Amino acid sequence: MRFKSVVGSRWSVVGDWWSTSLDALVDFVYPPGCHVCARSLDHAASVICVACAAQVHPIPSPYCERCSTPLDGEDAVCRVCAGRSFSFVRARAAVTFDETVQTMIHLLKYRGRRALGRFLGRVLAEAAVREDWFREVDLLVPVPLHRSRARERGYNQSELLARGVADRADLPLATRLLTRHQSTRSQTTLTPAERAANVRGAFRVIAPHTVAGTRIALVDDVFTTGATFDSCAHALLDGGAAAVYALAVARA
Template sequence: MKIKNTIATFLNDFLNLFYPRLCEACSNYLFKNEDTICTKCLFDLPKTDFHLNKNNPVSILFWGRVNISYAASYYTFSKGSQFQKLIHKLKYHNKKEIGIALGRHFGESLKKSEFFKDIDVIIPVPLHTKKEKIRGYNQAEMVAIGLGTAMQKPIAIKNLVRLIHTESQTKKNKLERWQNVDNIFDLLEPSSLINKHILLVDDVVTTGSTLEACAHALLKAEGAKVSIATLAYA
């Protein structure tokens, strides 16, 4: 075993000469114990600690709109920030590992929160099959994979579906965002979520319209509870 580990270390060091492992945030070299994002950049990213406070800004966003048990975002999002660059890479530059890595760190924090201890299943906000085919993957699913790994919870990716391909939400106002996603999500097997506490996952929450529409669909399952976790709050 010791010989195998030595050989593996040698091969990794050799490959790093030609394909160096760089931090996706700052482009500096990663140490052996670092993955995707270096320790310094992880420390510098603007954490919210919303998962420790039930009445945080993300939870308040859904008051009077849909019955959400708890909601939290791990980071704050601002234009031009280092974090925005990470999200851009995740969504548009095939950097799936960013979503998984940040989701894993988020999951380690959620495990310490009393509000998220009884989660039964994790469900990412789905992309329409047309959009997912173009992008190659669903970025929310990558975040869910990281969360599921850290929290040791199952992930369901085929139950909640997006029925209609819609325009991007980026340049729409609050009303337009809601109209753009109204009634476009549905559950294929509501019975599989009866009495389950569902963690609904996305990369960034802005107005909450997409998450609200998803939550309404998930709450069709008898006795289901829905909580929300996003990487960032804009």
């Protein structure tokens, strides 16, 4: 696995076709194990092992119907959602942001483990499908990366997640409908207010004819403050969308 991780660190600076070729080559040289811990897999088609899968925990019920935060009492929404409004109708996250999930998302975003994208997208869709969450959704839209970051990474992890969701939810996916025209700072060290300011106005609809009257579910990796989803939803509603929903793998 050492060779693979060395190659993985180079994926951030090489193009799409090249990293795909490397992936195929390395998997041929070293049969793939669990994408998280490298243990051998019982089924060749698996992405993570049984032990790692046991560390992925669904968000326990009850949870806030607007942002998926677990709740103690009988309120329908959490304190944060009671005190603010979002441009999206509601957000559903599937799993808690525990160590294994954090590792998976890190590997997906920064170590080129693309297989984890489609896998986590299916995990996310599975939770939502069971609740008939998609009944008001016409179209899936991944949260876009700025083109400089997409070029650097070689892919958009949210698009990979959305493909996994599309597989399971049987919905169309639009990847060239919304664009991130401002290159924003990483949100990880920012306060909630700074996060909102950082992404405000960062997104723009580039295919208004597709957006008009459409009910859209945005897809991203982690729901933290909801600022990125909110900014995307604002742009889509401005562009004529009928309603916007939000889907994230994990609730931080």
